[in-house]
Amino acid sequence: MNAPAGTGGPEVMVKAHPKDGFIRAGRLPNIWCPGCGIGIVLGAYVGALEKSVIQIDKQVCVSGIGCTGRVSGYLNLDSYHTTHGRAIPFATGLSIVKPDLEVTVFSGDGDLSTIGGNHLIHAARRNVDINVIMINNLNYGMTGGQHGATTPLGAKTYTTPYGNAEAPFNIPALVSAAGASFVARWTALHVSQVQRAIQRMMEIEGFAFLEVLSPCPPTFGEFNGYPEALDMMNYFRDMAVVDNGADLSKIGVTAHHEDKVVVGNFIDRRRPSYQELLGKLQADTRTLEAPPP
Amino acid sequence: MNGSSSSVAGTTQASVASGLQTREPIAASRPRRPVGRVYIIPERCKECKYCWTFCPPGILELSDEINAGGYHHPRVKKGRENDCTNCGMCSRICPEFAIFTMPAGTTP
Amino acid sequence: MIRSGQAMDPGTYFMMGNFACVEAAILAGCRFYAGYPITPSSEIFERACVRFPQVGGFAVEIEDEIGSVAALIGASYAGAKAMTATSGPGFSLMMENIGLAYIMEAPIVLVNVQRAGPSTGIATLVGQGDMMQAKWGSHSDLETIAYCPSSVQEFFDLTIQAFNTAEKYRTPVFIMADQVVGMMREKVRIPPAEEVSVEQRKTMDPEMLKASPPFDYLDDFMPMPIAGTGCHVHIETSTHDSRGYPSTDHSVSESMTGHLARKVHGHAREIWKWEEVMLDDAETAVVAYGSTARSALAAVKKARSNGIKAGLLRLITAWPFPDEVVDKVSRKVNNLVVAEVNSGQMLHPVTEFSRCPVVGVNWAPGTLLSPDTIFDALEAVTR
Numbered sequence: 001m002n003a004p005a006g007t008g009g010p011e012v013m014v015k016a017h018p019k020d021g022f023i024r025a026g027r028l029p030n031i032w033c034p035g036c037g038i039g040i041v042l043g044a045y046v047g048a049l050e051k052s053v054i055q056i057d058k059q060v061c062v063s064g065i066g067c068t069g070r071v072s073g074y075l076n077l078d079s080y081h082t083t084h085g086r087a088i089p090f091a092t093g094l095s096i097v098k099p100d101l102e103v104t105v106f107s108g109d110g111d112l113s114t115i116g117g118n119h120l121i122h123a124a125r126r127n128v129d130i131n132v133i134m135i136n137n138l139n140y141g142m143t144g145g146q147h148g149a150t151t152p153l154g155a156k157t158y159t160t161p162y163g164n165a166e167a168p169f170n171i172p173a174l175v176s177a178a179g180a181s182f183v184a185r186w187t188a189l190h191v192s193q194v195q196r197a198i199q200r201m202m203e204i205e206g207f208a209f210l211e212v213l214s215p216c217p218p219t220f221g222e223f224n225g226y227p228e229a230l231d232m233m234n235y236f237r238d239m240a241v242v243d244n245g246a247d248l249s250k251i252g253v254t255a256h257h258e259d260k261v262v263v264g265n266f267i268d269r270r271r272p273s274y275q276e277l278l279g280k281l282q283a284d285t286r287t288l289e290a291p292p293p
Numbered sequence: 294m295n296g297s298s299s300s301v302a303g304t305t306q307a308s309v310a311s312g313l314q315t316r317e318p319i320a321a322s323r324p325r326r327p328v329g330r331v332y333i334i335p336e337r338c339k340e341c342k343y344c345w346t347f348c349p350p351g352i353l354e355l356s357d358e359i360n361a362g363g364y365h366h367p368r369v370k371k372g373r374e375n376d377c378t379n380c381g382m383c384s385r386i387c388p389e390f391a392i393f394t395m396p397a398g399t400t401p
Numbered sequence: 402m403i404r405s406g407q408a409m410d411p412g413t414y415f416m417m418g419n420f421a422c423v424e425a426a427i428l429a430g431c432r433f434y435a436g437y438p439i440t441p442s443s444e445i446f447e448r449a450c451v452r453f454p455q456v457g458g459f460a461v462e463i464e465d466e467i468g469s470v471a472a473l474i475g476a477s478y479a480g481a482k483a484m485t486a487t488s489g490p491g492f493s494l495m496m497e498n499i500g501l502a503y504i505m506e507a508p509i510v511l512v513n514v515q516r517a518g519p520s521t522g523i524a525t526l527v528g529q530g531d532m533m534q535a536k537w538g539s540h541s542d543l544e545t546i547a548y549c550p551s552s553v554q555e556f557f558d559l560t561i562q563a564f565n566t567a568e569k570y571r572t573p574v575f576i577m578a579d580q581v582v583g584m585m586r587e588k589v590r591i592p593p594a595e596e597v598s599v600e601q602r603k604t605m606d607p608e609m610l611k612a613s614p615p616f617d618y619l620d621d622f623m624p625m626p627i628a629g630t631g632c633h634v635h636i637e638t639s640t641h642d643s644r645g646y647p648s649t650d651h652s653v654s655e656s657m658t659g660h661l662a663r664k665v666h667g668h669a670r671e672i673w674k675w676e677e678v679m680l681d682d683a684e685t686a687v688v689a690y691g692s693t694a695r696s697a698l699a700a701v702k703k704a705r706s707n708g709i710k711a712g713l714l715r716l717i718t719a720w721p722f723p724d725e726v727v728d729k730v731s732r733k734v735n736n737l738v739v740a741e742v743n744s745g746q747m748l749h750p751v752t753e754f755s756r757c758p759v760v761g762v763n764w765a766p767g768t769l770l771s772p773d774t775i776f777d778a779l780e781a782v783t784r
Contacts, residue, residue, distance in 0.1 A: 008375040008397055011331045011368050017390040024635070027646065029362065029389060034339035039388025047385075057631040062475070065638070072635065073646060078628045079635045080478065081647075082471065083501050089435075089468030093475030093483070094628055096459050097433055101479070101629050122464040189347075191385040230342050278459055285454040293409075293416040293424075 022046040022056075023074050030074055032067060035229020037188025037214025038135055042071050044191055045106065045133065048198035049077075054102045061104050062091040064116065067142045068108035068135040085116030088123045091130045092274075099129070099275045102202055109136040109211075110148040113169055117149060124178035124207045129273040131201040131208045135188075136171065137216035138255060145219025152255045156223035171211045173248040176267050181206025183267035185251070187213040187236040190263060197265060206273045213253065213261065224255060236261060325401070329379025329394040331369055337391035340364035344383035344392050352376045353383065367392065375400070407456055411593040418553045418583045419444035419486075422512060422576070423452055425560035426484055428597050431510070432458030433481040435472035437465055437491060440524040441580040442514040445486035466491040470498035470509070477507040478636065480604075480627045482564055486512035488580075490521060492531055492538070499573050500539040503661060505636050506625065508567035508602055510560070512576045514583035515691075517766030527580040528766030529691055530743040535575050536720045542658065544665035546672060547575040547720040549690040553587035559717070565600040566672065570664060571625060577719060579742075581692035581769060607631040614643040618660040621667060665721055674717035675726050679705065683712030685783055686730060687762075688751050689740045690716040693770050697740050700775035707776075709783050719747060724754040731755035736782045740775045742766050758782075 016025070023046065032038050049059055056077065063072035065084035072079035082090045087105045095103045105112070112120055112134045123130065139157050140146045146159040150171065154163045176183045182204055184197045194212055201208035215221055215232035226232040235257060244264040251262040318324070331353070338360060345353035345367050356368035369377070377394060384393040408428045416424075422445055426434075434449040449460035458481075463469040466487055473483040487495065492513050502509050517523035518530045531538075535547040546566055550556040556578055567574040605615070605624035613619070615626065615634045626632035639647035640654050648654075665672070679701060680686060689697035694715045704711035714730050714737075716723065727750075731737060737755055739748040740762040748761040762778040764770045 008328050008330055008369075008377050010374055011333050014332045014334055017334060017393055019390060019393075023390065024646075025390070029337050029339065032388065034364070035341035035343065036388060039390075040343075040386060043385065043388070043390065057633075058629055060628050073637070076633055078626070078633055080475075080505075081635070081637045081639065082474075083497055083638055086468060086471040086498060086501075089463050089471040090475040092461075092463070092468075093433070093435055093472030093477075094479045095475075096461065096472075097476045097479035097481045098629055118464055119468050122468075189386075195385075230346060233343065233346075278461070282454040282457065282459065286457070291451060293414050293420050 019043070019046050019050070022049055022076055024076055027074060031070060033218055033229070035215055035217055036067070037137070037212065038068050038071065040188045040191055041133065041135055041194055041212050041214070042074060044195035045104070045198055047195045048202060051199055052102070052202045054202060058100060059102050059104070060094065061106055062087045062094065063105070064107040064111035065142070066108040066111045066140065067137070068106065069111055071106045085111055085119065087111065088116060088119040088130070088132065092123060092128050095128065095130055096275060096278060099279070102131070104131040104133060106133045108141070109134055109138070109150040109171070110140040113171060113174070114149040120175065121178040124175050124180040124209070126274040127179055127181055127207045127271060129205050129207070129275045131198070131210075133198065133210050133212065134171065135212050135214050137214045137220060138253070139216060139220040141216045141219055145223070150253070151220075152253060155220070155255065157220065168252070170248070170252040172251060172266055175209045176248055179207070180209045180267060181269055181271065182208035184209070184265040185211040185213070186263050187240055187261065188215065189233050189236040190240070200265070200268070204268070205276065206270065225257060325399045327379045327399055328375060328397045329377035330397040331377055331383070332393050332395065333366055333368075334391045335366040336360045337389045338364050338366035339389055340366070341388060343386045343388070347386050348383055349380055350376045350378060408594055409591050411591050413588060413590050415586055416553060416589045417444060417586050418550070418556045418578065419514065420448050421553050421557040421589045422486070422560045423448040424591060425557040426510070426564065427452060427456055428591070428594060429482065429561045429564035430599050431482040431484050431564060432456065433473070433476040433483040434458070434460035434485060435463050435469045435476065435483070436485040436487065437463060437469055439488045439491045441516055441583050442486040442488050442512065444583070445512060445514070466494040467498060470495045470502065470511070473509040474498065474502050474505060474507040477509055478628050482508065482568070484510040484512065486514060488514050488516045488524070489518045489528070489531055492534060496539045500541065500543065501638055502573040503539070503543050504638060506571040506623065506661070507573070508571050509573045510563045510567050510576065511573055512578060515577060515579040523767050525580065526767045527692060527742060527769060529579055529693060529741050530746070530766055532577060532719055532741070532743065532746040535577055542662065544662045545575065545720045546570065546572065546665060547577045547718065548674070549577045549717060549719050550582050551691055551694045551715065552582065553585060554589045556582055557589050557591070561597060565598070568600040568602045569622065570668070571602060571622065572665060577691065579691045604630070605632050605634070607633070610634070615645055616641065616643045616657070618643075618656065621660070621664045669721040670725070672718060672721060673723040673726060675723055676715040676717060677730070678713040678715065680712035680714065680730060680733065682710055683733065684710040684735050685738065685779055686712040686714050686734045687738045687740055687775060687779065688714045688716065688727070688747070690719060690747065693740050693742055696770045696772045697775050699772035700779060703772060703776045704779045709779055711779050716747065722750045722754075724750070727751055727754045728756065731757045736760065738762055738775070738778050738782060740770055740778070742770055
C-alpha cells in the first residue's frame with residue numbers, strides 16, 4: 001500500500017459528523033442517559049444503512065414506546081413512533097402493502113416482549129419479512145425502572161423492591177421456537193458484530209431478530225451492582241462468550257457478575273416469508289369470478 | 294522461485310529448522326500502520342467514558358473543558374497525537390455521534 | 402403490490418348486509434383488510450378473505466383486534482385503503498389504536514356490527530350499546546365520524562361514503578351497524594364502477610418539505626406522506642410540533658389537538674347525514690338510527706293512522722352529532738322520543754340540543770325494539 005506518510009495531531013473540534021445525513025442531527029444531543037447503549041446501536045443501524053444496497057427511501061423504521069422507542073425520531077427516514085407494544089403489527093401492515101420496503105422495528109424489551117409479546121411470537125411464527133432490533137436493558141427504563149419480562153430473577157427494580165419473583169424470558173430461545181429465520185444476541189459493547197448482524201438482517205427474507213443487551217445505569221444498573229454505565233460494559237467485556245452454535249435453552253441472562261452472557265448469531269435459516277406466501281396466494285386466486293353472495 | 298527453503302527471501306533458518314515455513318516482512322525493521330485524526334463534536338458529549346476506556350492504543354483522556362450539559366469531552370493525550378490507528382472504535386462505541394476519526398495516511 | 406381489480410358485476414342482488422359491505426369496500430378501492438373474527442361481523446372478514454385476493458388486495462388475520470388496527474394504520478401509511486370489522490368486545494380492544502389513527506391522521510374504516518353487551522353479552526343478537534363509545538371510547542378528546550346504516554343497501558352505500566370521508570378527512574371513520582342490518586338479507590343494487598365517486602387522499606411530495614414543515618396546519622386537510630416516496634417525515638403517536646417531533650409545550654398541544662378537532666368539527670355540516678320522514682306537520686317525533694329506525698318508521702305510521710301527528714328523524718351520522726338538525730326539529734315538535742336498544746346513549750346529545758322535552762324508549766339488548774313499544778311511547782307523550 002502506497003499511502004502517503006502522514007502524521008496525526010491533536011483532536012479537531014467540529015460541528016458535524018459524517019453520518020449526520022442519516023439522523024435528524026438538529027435534535028442532538030439525544031434524550032438518553034450518559035452511557036446508555038441505545039445510541040451505540042443507533043449508530044450501528046446507521047452504519048448498516050450506509051452499507052446496505054437498499055435505497056435509503058425504502059428503509060423504514062417503526063418503534064414503540066420506551067427509551068428505545070425514541071430511536072425512530074432521530075432517524076432521517078420514513079419513521080413511525082407507535083403505541084406501546086404494537087410496532088410489530090404496524091410494521092406488518094406496512095410491509096404487506098409495500099413489500100419492497102425494508103422495514104425495521106426498533107424497540108425495547110418491555111415494548112416488544114412484555115406488552116408486545118403476543119405480536120412478537122406471531123410475527124415470528126408467520127415469518128413476516130421484517131427486521132426487529134430489540135434493545136434489552138432488563139427493565140422498563142423510560143418510566144423510571146420497573147420490572148418487565150426480561151428482568152432477571154431476584155433483580156431489584158422499583159416494582160420489585162424485594163427482588164424479582166418472576167423468571168424472565170430467554171429471548172433468543174423464545175423467538176427461535178416461534179419460528180424466526182434469523183436470531184442473534186450481542187451487547188452494546190459488540191458494536192461491530194451488531195452492525196454486521198443488522199446488515200445480514202437487511203439481506204435476508206424472513207423474520208430477522210436481534211437482541212442487544214445494554215446498560216441502564218440509573219435504574220437497573222443502580223439497583224443491581226452496575227451503578228456506572230461502564231460497569232455493565234465491563235461486565236459484557238469480561239463475561240460475554242461468543243457461541244454461534246449455543247444450545248438456546250441454556251443462554252438465559254442472569255446479570256450476576258459471575259455469570260457468563262452467551263452472545264452470537266444463533267439462527268440463520270430459510271423458509272418462505274409471510275409476504276412470499278401472501279403474494280403467491282394472491283397470484284393463484286386472481287379470477288374475475290366473484291362467488292355468489 | 295525454486296523450492297529451496299533457504300533461498301526464499303525472508304525465511305529464517307530458525308523457522309525452517311522448526312519445520313514451519315514462515316515469512317518475515319521484508320521491512321520488519323520499519324513497520325507502517327495507518328494513522329488517524331480524531332474529530333470531536335464537544336456539545337454532543339455526555340462523558341460516558343466509553344471512547345477513552347475502549348480506545349485500543351489508549352490515546353484519549355478526559356479534557357478539562359465542559360460543554361453546555363456540564364460534561365467533559367475527550368481529548369487526545371499530549372504526546373500521543375500520532376498514535377491513533379484510525380481503528381474507529383471510539384467512533385463506533387460513542388452513543389452520541391460525538392467523535393469520529395479520519396484517515397491521516399500511514400506512519401513513515 | 403396492490404393492483405386494482407374487478408368488483409362484482411353491476412346489478413341487483415339479494416345479499417347479506419355484511420357481504421354488501423365488502424363489495425362496497427372493493428368498489429371504493431379498499432385492498433387491505435386486517436382483522437379478527439367476532440360474531441356477528443365475521444362474515445365481513447370471511448368475504449374479504451375470498452374477495453380481496455381476487456381483486457389484488459390482501460385480507461389477513463392479526464392475533465387480536467389491537468394489532469389489527471395497528472396493521473391498518475401501517476397499511477394506510479403504505480398507501481392502501483384499509484378496513485376492519487368487529488363487534489363490542491373487539492371495539493373495546495381497538496380503542497387505543499383508534500387514538501393512534503386519529504393522531505397520525507390515518508384514513509381507515511372500522512365497521513362495528515353491534516351486539517348485545519356488556520362484555521361478551523349475547524354474541525349473536527342485536528344491540529346498539531356502543532354509540533357513545535364511538536365518540537368517547539378512546540381516551541382523551543377525539544372528533545370522530547360514525548355512520549349508522551338501517552338497511553343492506555344503506556350499509557353498502559355508507560361503506561363507500563365512509564372510505565371517501567376517511568380519505569378526505571384523513572381520520573378513522575366508523576360504520577356503526579348492528580347484528581340485524583349485518584346479517585339480514587335484502588335487495589341491494591351494485592352500481593357500475595363508473596357511477597361510483599371515489600376520493601383519494603392528498604399525498605405529500607418531498608418537494609413540499611423544502612418550503613414548509615410537514616405539520617404547519619395551514620390547511621385543514623394536510624397532505625399525507627406515504628412510506629417509500631422519499632418524504633422522510635416522522636409520524637408520531639406523541640403530541641408533536643410542526644416538524645413532527647414530540648413536544649410537551651402547551652402551545653404545541655393546543656395547535657395539534659386544535660387542528661385535529663377543527664378538521665372534523667369545522668366541517669360537520671358537510672359530514673352530517675340524516676333522514677326526515679313526515680316531519681313537516683309533526684307534533685311529535687321519534688329519533689332513531691340503525692335497525693331501530695325500521696321499527697320506528699312502523700311505529701310512526703301506526704301513530705299516524707291513530708291520529709297522532711308523528712314523524713321520524715333518522716340519524717345517519719351519529720358523530721359528529723347533528724346538533725343543528727336536532728335543534729331545528731325540536732323547535733317544531735312538542736316532544737322527541739329517542740328509541741334505541743340500549744339504556745339511553747344518543748338520548749343524551751339529543752336532550753342536550755333539544756328545545757323541547759325528550760324521553761327515551763330504551764330496551765335491553767338482545768332483540769329489536771318492536772314498533773308497538775315505540776308506538777306506546779308516542780301515545781304516552783301525546784296524551
